[in-house]
Amino acid sequence: MNIAIWIVIALVIFVLPAVSLTSGGSRAPGRQELEKYAHTVGLPLTDTVAGPVVARIRRRQRGMMIGGIVAIVAAALAAMFIDGAETLGPLVVGIAGTGAGFGGAWALAAYRPEPTSDRPVIARVRSVTLADYLMPGERFALIATPAALALGALAGTALLWQLPAEVRGGRVLLGIAGSAFALLTWAAAIFAMRRVLAAPARSGSDLELAWDDAERAFGLRQVNDLVTTLICASFLVWLIAIGYSLTSTGFYRADITTAYVVTGLSLLIFGGLSLLVAFGPIRDSLGKARQGYEQRQLWPHGVSAR
Amino acid sequence: MTTLLIDPHAAYPPFEQLRRQLIEQIVSGHLFEGTKLPSVRRLAADLALAPNTVARAYRELEAEGYLITQGRNGTIVAPRTHDNANTSEEIGHLTANFVNELRRRGLGSQAILKAVHLALAEQR
Numbered sequence A: 001m002n003i004a005i006w007i008v009i010a011l012v013i014f015v016l017p018a019v020s021l022t023s024g025g026s027r028a029p030g031r032q033e034l035e036k037y038a039h040t041v042g043l044p045l046t047d048t049v050a051g052p053v054v055a056r057i058r059r060r061q062r063g064m065m066i067g068g069i070v071a072i073v074a075a076a077l078a079a080m081f082i083d084g085a086e087t088l089g090p091l092v093v094g095i096a097g098t099g100a101g102f103g104g105a106w107a108l109a110a111y112r113p114e115p116t117s118d119r120p121v122i123a124r125v126r127s128v129t130l131a132d133y134l135m136p137g138e139r140f141a142l143i144a145t146p147a148a149l150a151l152g153a154l155a156g157t158a159l160l161w162q163l164p165a166e167v168r169g170g171r172v173l174l175g176i177a178g179s180a181f182a183l184l185t186w187a188a189a190i191f192a193m194r195r196v197l198a199a200p201a202r203s204g205s206d207l208e209l210a211w212d213d214a215e216r217a218f219g220l221r222q223v224n225d226l227v228t229t230l231i232c233a234s235f236l237v238w239l240i241a242i243g244y245s246l247t248s249t250g251f252y253r254a255d256i257t258t259a260y261v262v263t264g265l266s267l268l269i270f271g272g273l274s275l276l277v278a279f280g281p282i283r284d285s286l287g288k289a290r291q292g293y294e295q296r297q298l299w300p301h302g303v304s305a306r
Numbered sequence B: 001m002t003t004l005l006i007d008p009h010a011a012y013p014p015f016e017q018l019r020r021q022l023i024e025q026i027v028s029g030h031l032f033e034g035t036k037l038p039s040v041r042r043l044a045a046d047l048a049l050a051p052n053t054v055a056r057a058y059r060e061l062e063a064e065g066y067l068i069t070q071g072r073n074g075t076i077v078a079p080r081t082h083d084n085a086n087t088s089e090e091i092g093h094l095t096a097n098f099v100n101e102l103r104r105r106g107l108g109s110q111a112i113l114k115a116v117h118l119a120l121a122e123q124r
Helices: A003-018 A031-041 A047-083 A089-110 A136-160 A171-198 A206-248 A256-286 A293-298 B014-027 B040-047 B051-063 B082-104 B109-123
Strands: A121-124 B003-006 B067-069 B075-077
Touching: A003 A047, A003 A089, A031 A047, A047 A089, A047 A206, A089 A171, A089 A206, A121 A206, A121 B040, A136 A171, A136 A206, A136 A256, A171 A206, A206 A256, A206 A293, B003 B014, B003 B040, B014 B051, B040 B051, B051 B067, B082 B109
Parallel strands: none
Antiparallel strands: A121 B003, B067 B075
8 A cells, every 4th residue: 555545544543633622732722622621631621720721732732743743754764665665554553653642742741841930839749650640450551561572572483483484484583573662662651651750740720730630641641552552563463473474375274283273372372462461451441430540649639620 | 738839929938938838748747658759850840949949948857857868769758756746746736725815815817827927037
């Protein structure tokens, strides 16, 4: 498929919907759109805080837009250089989502307020951790990722090694490259999340600070979700490598037993690993517990609407 | 209260506002033992203060036994010793007696606060 089509798909699926509220940070949302957004966040939006809140949303969405576009361009160039965008085109779609997530986190982490203020300012009196923003299932996915990737790489190598050298070709390297890329993305995500947690939150009221928490939770969650998706995609790379090895050379007809065993084991192992990593985030996102989680953690007695 | 408020137009300088609020939250139990405080840089940026101001407040509170600095692990609220607990209880008791006495004489909250401010200013 033409690379232009993949770019359009990446924009339409990942980048544009995620930044639609402010058109990528280029405009302030209308009152109705804002109220709808406030309803999903679960916080009141008074006239006093509307200005700073809109500025925060625009800043994050601008970061997402820039991150998404940079990722699309980089991935498209890489795909064209590597194989003329014949088979690596879908890479653009996956990378676009990750770029948008990292772009949003970068916008949150890079924010530096004025060193002085002529109005009263407030700050939270205790330090915050990832546990204040991400639910246990989401955090488990993050912690389990390196072990899951290592297990996946070991299992994938062992399974491909059951096939003759001419059948497996260079696909072990392809699988390991996918796992290594996922591991690098995970490390970058951990770094980005720490920076987001350490970024200042200049606020004039409890409500404004609660909105800052909500925006921060959104940015962190997006990075976490996209990293989880990428980890699962790296397991898919192993499955494709194994499946392609079995079918492209007709090996599945030559040695039916080995082909069945390798297929069954690879589905079991990579399905299990995907479940291990994705179960927590999926479970947390399906229930209503994720909505307002950071408010319950950081504002156990509620937020005053002033 | 789970937040600190710094008002640039308040009667006290930001350092004193920060110090007093931290003590108040520790003594009242809102900030309990072992709670990790924000890093100096983060709190300074949040409150639009110079990092030195926050660092000085942390240092003073550490010297007074309210906080403990654990190197790279940051600053945490110190355990309340028996003496500390007794002192804060005693202070609370004395303050309540003082406020009750002034109220009995017909003073309102603002007048009581003004009297305290005046007395503190005179002792400086």
